[in-house]
Amino acid sequence: MSWNVTTGLDADQLDGLVARVYRALVEDPDMLVVPGRMWALGLYRSVVLVLFLLRHNPVQAAAAELFGIFQATVSRRWTVLLPVVEKALARHVPDPAEAWAGRIVLVDGTLVTTWDWTGEGIAMFSGKHRDTGFNLQIAATLAGDLLAVSGPVPGSRHDMHAWRQSVFPGAFAEREGMGDLGYIGSGLITPRRKPPGQERSAGDKVANRSVNTLRAAVERAIAHLKDWKILATRYRSPLARFVLVAKAVTALAFYKKGW
Secondary structure, eight states: OOOHHHHSSOHHHHHHHHHHHHHHHHHOGGGOSSHHHHTSSOHHHHHHHHHHHHHHOOOHHHHHHHHTSOHHHHHHHHHHHHHHHHHHHGGGSOOTTTTTTTSOEEEEEEEEEBOOOGGGTOOOEETTTTEEEEEEEEEEOTTOOEEEEOOOEETTSOHHHHHHHSSHHHHTTTSOEEOOGGGTTTTSBOOOOOOTTSOOOHHHHHHHHHHHHHHHHHHHHHHHHTTSTTTTSOBOSOGGGHHHHHHHHHHHHHHHTTO
16 A cells, blocks of 8 residues: 555555554663553554644544544654654754755745643744744755745744744855845845835846745745645644644654655
8 A cells, every 4th residue: 555645655654664663662662661551553554644743734533433443543653753763864954054065055934833822831823924933944955945044933923033043044044045124134146126116126026026926935945844744734733742742743854865
């Protein structure tokens, strides 16, 4: 049976990932929880289940029904195997300072929406997007290839803050970069602001059009990353696990591209 639509990986990639997860569990058996009950579904389908949750972001009750197991089993396997999947693929995530060295870097932020977790004491509301979530900074090449994904910051923080909190300024210090108006003052090439009470000059309009045309590639990179619907539709798991989720999806995105 092909699991391509379910997992986002082709057969060889899925087989390779399952083999790596198996080796990781053999090397660190402490990662297993309730081993006797854990593998009622089998390791292969358990990995498929975790990828399905990342790829399509269904409610766990729906996943349980599709896989013929209890929702509690889905929750256990998600909790246990997600860090193993991330660990197994971590080496596929390139060092952003070295990946595509010398090329122009395009940067943009994206909001991964969450439930309104006001009880967590974190300001998650983004005034720009009028929604709650995490701000991720995405770096891409002019061809739209993913370069790097930053760690998440609360959605209440604007792109400039998220940029400064990320490793991007240091990693891309020796390379030309482009961003939108939210990155003015960052050192990146940005569109030119409209002068107060005036129209943009013809030269400014041409320059802005050129910058925005080139920057479209980072939007494509974001769209491909959000093929993993857990980043595109409302994130429902505990906020404390989102860093791990973002790392796992980033690793899968590079693994899928053959890194």
